[in-house]
Amino acid sequence: MDFDKKAIGERIKEYRLKRGFTQSDLANQADITRIALGNYERGERIPTIDIFARIAMALNASIDELMGYKPGQLSTIQQIKQDFANAGYELKEEVSTWWRYEITEPGEEYPFHIKTENDLKQIYQQIKCDVFRDLKKVWADNIHDALVDYERKLNKEENQAYLRIQMKLLEQMKPLSDKMMKAEAEGDTKTLGSLQETLFKLLEKSNIKGIGGTDKKK
Known part of the structure; x- marks a missing residue:
């Protein structure tokens, strides 16, 4: 998808005028200079992602609106799947304790895993801003x-x-280990057995799956 810098600048200006803002008003609210805003509105420069987000917030508009992005009747997730598919990526919704979506890159064996729908939407917004x-x-x-x-x-x-x-x-484990050594020295097998069972349960409880994974993508 291509974005017209001049058209985006015109939309920023259009929304600014609708809000009744001067360039100085919007520049102050977005924490940028009036000169920079003028360059953006004329399509001479592209704002960075954070500046673009501040401009959208000051105008009470979405980034999509200012970029002229119209997903049509598709839901956000459907649109994401479609745009990813157009780029050769396969996005699947997974039933897993540890992640919600699996994304496979063209020609790669190991997929990416996304934990939540909100994470996926944020990634998608970042990608659109990067393309822009x-x-x-x-x-x-x-x-x-x-x-x-x-x-x-x-x-x-x-x-x-x-x-x-x-x-x-x-x-x-430290105080538990001390008690076990004492019970063993005293020959108290009953207490020692109980402490060992407590230790096994503690180790089992700490064995949380999904932590400490490797970064397969380089």
């Missing part, structure tokens, strides 16, 4: 970049959570 910002790239390139960024961020968050769990486990 860098017209030399195609949808497939930006989809790949966005999915890799998401996977790396997710792995980092999950690894941090895993480390927190392990630290908590070690804190709980």
Whole structure:
């Protein structure tokens, strides 16, 4: 999908005038300079993603509206599936405890996994902004970049959570280990057996699947 920079600039101006804003009004609310806004409205420059989002928010409009993106009668998820398919990607909804969507890249064996519908929508919005910002790239390139960024961020968050769990486990095991050593030294097999059972349950509880995965996409 191609975006007309001049047309986008005209839409920004159109929405600004509808809101009764001067260029200075909108520039102040979007935290940009009036000169920069003028360049955007004339289609001479493309705003960065964060600036584009601030302009849309100040105008009480969606990024889609300002970009002239019209998905028609399809739902957001249907539109995402269609745009991904057009770029050669297969998006499937999964019934899994750990993720909601599976996305397979052309020619790749290992799929990307997306945890929630909201995550998928945010990734899609990022991709559309990237396509708008860098017209030399195609949808497939930006989809790949966005999915890799998401996977790396997710792995980092999950690894941090895993480390927190392990630290908590070690804190709980220390007093338990001391009691086991005491029971063993005293020959108290009944207490030792009970403590061992508690230890096994603690280890089983800490074995959370889906954490500590590897970054398969390079």
